[in-house]
Amino acid sequence: QKEVEQDPGPLSVPEGAIVSLNCTYSNSAFQYFMWYRQYSRKGPELLMYTYSSGNKEDGRFTAQVDKSSKYISLFIRDSQPSDSATYLCAMKEGAQKLVFGQGTRLTINP
Amino acid sequence: GAVVSQHPSWVICKSGTSVKIECRSLDFQATTMFWYRQFPKQSLMLMATSNEGSKATYEQGVEKDKFLINHASLTLSTLTVTSAHPEDSSFYICSASRVAVNTEAFFGQGTRLTVV
Numbered sequence: 001q002k003e004v005e006q007d008p009g010p011l012s013v014p015e016g017a018i019v020s021l022n023c024t025y026s027n028s029a030f031q032y033f034m035w036y037r038q039y040s041r042k043g044p045e046l047l048m049y050t051y052s053s054g055n056k057e058d059g060r061f062t063a064q065v066d067k068s069s070k071y072i073s074l075f076i077r078d079s080q081p082s083d084s085a086t087y088l089c090a091m092k093e094g095a096q097k098l099v100f101g102q103g104t105r106l107t108i109n110p
Numbered sequence: 111g112a113v114v115s116q117h118p119s120w121v122i123c124k125s126g127t128s129v130k131i132e133c134r135s136l137d138f139q140a141t142t143m144f145w146y147r148q149f150p151k152q153s154l155m156l157m158a159t160s161n162e163g164s165k166a167t168y169e170q171g172v173e174k175d176k177f178l179i180n181h182a183s184l185t186l187s188t189l190t191v192t193s194a195h196p197e198d199s200s201f202y203i204c205s206a207s208r209v210a211v212n213t214e215a216f217f218g219q220g221t222r223l224t225v226v
Contacts, residue, residue, distance in 0.1 A: 043205075043219045
């Protein structure tokens, strides 16, 4: 079993839809949770960074962390074609290395 | 803030030659930099962790003599692919964490290496 599981998709939704991206993990010691967006042939761009459980909102993006269920989510509201990319969840324990999910390929159709 | 610049963004080299990739943190000091390799449609694979002024720590299965990493300052780390072969063709990405270790990591734009 991988430490971090993420559905690779692809996921295709119409413009304006709410998108839900999820990751599950097995290491209960993970404390820091991140979501990255990666466009084709580019490096990952940090979208959201959360410490421990709870919600965090930034514009159209909301990150949720449920440590009791070992489950994290990223919601995108009012999705737009420019949101089409691969979304990677990542997490770590203290100063340890980041552990990435496989990435979900998302397409927003105009 | 938190900009990581990677250079070059793409490079083509002949088999047997060496290629150097630079990773710079432009507006913050990075005690730790990470080097990743990414295959098409796959996630990032950590190759090594680089700490300023000390030897890099390589992940299992990564040849340290082939992938030379130098982290000479708080803003610069380099990855040299020595005696490159076609199977080394890949997308290489660096990331950097700020001086306080328990923070998020910021990524460079990646380097597309093609060995012919």
